[in-house]
Amino acid sequence: MTRQYDPKDIEPKWQKAWEKQGIYATKETADKPKYYVLDMFPYPSGEGLHVGHPKGYIATDVISRMKRMQGFNVLHPMGFDAFGLPAEQYAIKMKTNPAVAVEKNVARYKKQLEILGFDYDWSREVNTTDPKYYKWTQWIFLKLLEKGLAEERYEPINWCPVDKTGLANEDIEDGKCERCGAVVEKRLMKQWVLKITQYADRLLSDLDAKKEDGTPLLDWPESIKESQRNWIGRSEGAEIDFKLIEAGSKNEIACATVFTTRADTLFGVTYVVLAPEHSLVAELLEKSSNKKEIEAYISMTKAKTEIDRTDTTKEKTGVELKGVRAINPANNEEVPVWIADYVLADYGTGAVMAVPAHDERDFVFAKKFALPIKHVVAPYHIQGGKHVPREGIETLTRRTVTVILENKKNEVLIIAEPDTTTLLGGGIEEGEMPTETALREIKEETGYADVEVKETILDNFFAKGYRYTKGKNTFTNDYIIHAVLKSDTQEKSEIDEGRHHIKWVPKENVLNEIPHTHSHYEIFKLFLKPHHTGDGLLVNSCSFDGKNSSDEVRKEITKHVGGRWVTKYKLRDWVFSRQRYWGEPIPVVHDENGLVIPLKEEDLPLELPMVEHYEPTDTGESPLANIPEWAEFEVDGYKFKRETNTMPQWAGSSWYYLRYMDPHNDTTLVDSEKEKYWNSVDLYVGGAEHATRHLIYARFWHKFLYDIGVVSTLEPFTKLANQGLITASDGRKMSKRWGNVVNPDEMVDTFGADSMRLYEMFMGPFDQAIAWNTNGVVGTRRFIEKVWKLSSKVTHDAPSHPALHRTIKKVSEDIAGMKFNTAISSMMIFVNDLEKAASVSCADMEALLKLLAPFAPHVAEELWEVLGNEGSIHLSSWPTFDTSKLEEDEVTIAVQINGKTRETMRVARNLDEQVVVDMAKGSEGLKKWIKEGQIKRVIWVKNRLLNLIIDLSAE
RNA sequence: GCCGGAGUGGCGGAAUGGUAGACGCACACGACUCAAAAUCGUGUAUCGCAAGGUGUGAGAGUUCGAGUCUCUCCUCCGGCACCA
Secondary structure, eight states: OOOOOOHHHHHHHHHHHHHHHTTTOOOOOTTSOEEEEEEOOOOOOTTOOOTTTHHHHHHHHHHHHHHHHTTOEEEOOOOBOOOSHHHHHHHHHHTSOHHHHHHHHHHHHHHHHHTTTOOOOGGGOOBTTSHHHHHHHHHHHHHHHHTTOEEEEEEEEEEETTTTEEEOGGGEETTEETTTOOBOEEEEEEEEEEOGGGGHHHHHHTTSOBOTTSSBSOBOOHHHHHHHHHHHOOEEEEEEEEEEEETTSOOEEEEEEEEESOGGGGGGOOEEEEOTTOTHHHHHHTTOSOHHHHHHHHHHHHHSOHHHHTOTTSOOOOEEEEEEEEEOTTTOOEEEEEEOTTSOTTSTTSEEEEOTTTOHHHHHHHHHTTOOOOOOEEOEEEOOGGGOOOTTSOEEEEEEEEEEEEOTTSEEEEEEOSSOEEOEEEEOOTTOOHHHHHHHHHHHHHOBOOEEEEEEEEEEEEEEEEETTTTEEEEEEEEEEEEEEOOOOBOOOGGGGTSOEEEEEEGGGHHHHSOTTSHHHHHHHHHHSOOOOSOOEEOSSGGGTTOBOSHHHHHHHHHHTTOEEEEEOSOOOEEOOBSSSSSOBOOEEEETTOOEEEOOGGGOOOOOOOOSOOOOOSSSSOGGGGOHHHHEEEETTEEEEEOOOBOOTTSGGGTHHHHTTSTTOSSSSSOHHHHHHHOSBSEEEEOGGGTTTHHHHHHHHHHHHHHTTSOSOSOSBSBEEEOOOEEOTTSSOOOTTTTOOOOHHHHHHHHOHHHHHHHHHHSSOTTSOEEOOHHHHHHHHHHHHHHHHHGGGEETTOOOOTTHHHHHHHHHHHHHTTOHHHHHHHHHHHHHHHHHSSOEEHHHHHHHHHHHTTTSHHHHHHHHHHTTOOSOGGGSOOOOOOGGGSSOSEEEEEEEETTEEEEEEEEETTOOHHHHHHHHHHOTTTTTTOOTTOEEEEEEETTTEEEEEEOGGGO
16 A cells, blocks of 8 residues: 555545444444443633543543444433533633623534544433533532422622622632632622532542442542542541630630530630620620720721731731630630631631630640640650560559750760760659659750749650660659750860760751651750640549540540531532523522512423623622513512522533433433433543532532432442643743644644654653643654554455554553553654564554554555454454463573673573573673572562672672 | 642653553754655663672652652642631
């Protein structure tokens, strides 16, 4: 064959042929196993696709094609998500109706997708803005309403002043609107919410659920699971009641309930804090003696943006509620009550018990306002390394002092012994004060006498370890003292005896000197940052003293004070109304009394009216409210008003994967037989940016649909894979703004769709972000040209190439594992091998084309036809490999001397150790390394490696 | 701060504890050509004339053998974050 490879000729030709023959049409059939592979459907913007967008689509196309050839009944559909702000914004700019703009953009997207030769079954296309589709989005809403999971609430929500709409928590990034970047405001308004929090527990626990066979229910990237865990933010803790009394009297005036995960620190509470918005504040204000001051503080808080308020780098603020005191239920101690905005009103109970000794935020606050700090959890360190406590031997209990001795140059004294380096310290003797011990030890060990004790860092630091000198375990209760050297006067000391020596090191280097497994390492860390937030042994906690802080003790203490053990989540209910035009109308009406009346199912879809003006208002009302002929109506003299808010962009995408199973059903969302047939999505591919929005919302709706019997599965997406971003060659995101967009149409025009598809899969690991490099497409184009030329070398009597079966195995496994880059690499190696051969067998060539078909469907189909085959290669069967033909007859053995490779030998496969050792001994190149009788040991890895251990020092 | 992931040539990257750098790009030289492109061939971690040495973010450890396993640290990317 002398014809040139010309993608412009063959690609459109085959695309038309496939469509005409309908080779990708999917029907439910019992004679094959099903495979449902899904892309996150695109949101058709006005800019069209850039080369980064199709990466995920190519991957699913490759997998769907291989699965089809492997005998699966494949569902690989595509559709469009087109409600929401971006489409509306674009339409406003273009001075057209969003419906018109969306139609145009969808047409453009489809065309761009078509030239890439995807195997979508377009007869199943869905579009979220199609009334036939959103009828069922509205239907789900009615069901949620019916089950009490949708409700109207009047409370402060996030308001975007630029987009002029309320937003869900998920739509906020760093206190800014995710879409436009404007700083959001808190605005009190009536809005619809979906109670996703009622599913928080299941959304969290099913992330780790296992199937009956022990495999994970969700085969998802760990990072996405982790993001969802963080977002849901479950924490277990105690709700504890603090009585509030009037200062100076014992009159109980109220009760503040705090939430804490650290009930074990209850004895260390030195004040209580209420959020400024806390419901008790108004009431307590009347009892306070500094009402004005408090009022001023609260109004100052209100004026702050969410960003300012949650900025941890800013100094904490607060004001004491003078005249009111709280009673610690653990010890009946009276503590002050403060109001501070570092406590959030909408998490936990909006009130906290402050334990500055064991909480960083409380510590900072206490320092600023000179509030007391009380230690109740002492660090407990188990010595590591050589000092790990040993089993079954006696434990000595000692009281000790550790001294951090500083000189005037900001250096700290450490003691270097032969086996370890530590701080200075020693045991407290009978009748001695810890400070006396410190001074005595300093003098004895170092000879310094002119020393001042500065402060006690900590009264209790517990450590357990093994002591060589005593041959016993020790349990020490350490007293940590900070002392300062006043002058260098040194007397005779133990250093002179030479057992150890002292060293002054700069403060910042001390941690480098002390072994990190030693308790003194932790002690010095506490000196640098004197509060301990971890677990430890309880002290100053009455009957709980000496216990290990643990959930058990936390529960005990909670019970002891009559508290309740509860679970809290960071996840908030989903604010579901938008004050915008371009979304699904919420299918309810309000009567004259404001009562909500849901639409009847037979009245769905409630269609969005086509209007000329739909710009958002600033009043918190949807533009639909300005269309009285739509929004208002009368029945039997009673006036009704439609709900004029619309649903958020994420509504339609929360269930679309179900509609593909049965896209044209007008009587039900999805036929239950079809739903059972397709089950859940086997592979779902899309960007990682959907971790805490689309993927949480869809899981929530799916679980709800499960609960009402619409679906039969617990989770919608069995396996999830994220494609890595393709950035521009300058490393930045591709964007019109930077002028660095590479257009797929141009790539197809220059190199052909097959070359571009191959390149995107070859670039690197699928899930990794990589910069575009058009030169790389040249490489994959060359590869295709090589395959093209190879077909002219095909003869029927040529032998099969030994690498064939290996290549089939590697490509099959790598595609299944989404390691497309190495799959392509192994095909390249095979093609390079075939090129060197005199001729290529027809069977080898056909197998190669089949392996290539998922990646480069057009050229594979063309050459398949050239070889004289009838029927599409994409409906042919996937090549299988013969295990007995995977290995070559000859193998390369690496011969190492003492672990270093000195020579490689080409030998027959499956030789015995002794044979190869003899060959190595006989080798010229190895003679200088091997001397008879010196081989001490032989390590033999069959067919791979021979390592001869030789005593070279014997020479 | 907490959690997750990653650090390998000029570049993208490959490597069940067993020859580090496969495959591709780029580059250099050679062939073909009047010439260029395309194509084909050869070479390309680093120091060294060589023998050989050194090399996978840094340091330690386990091992006959470590990019791979363990520990400490550094850097980058992503998520969460005044969530008590």
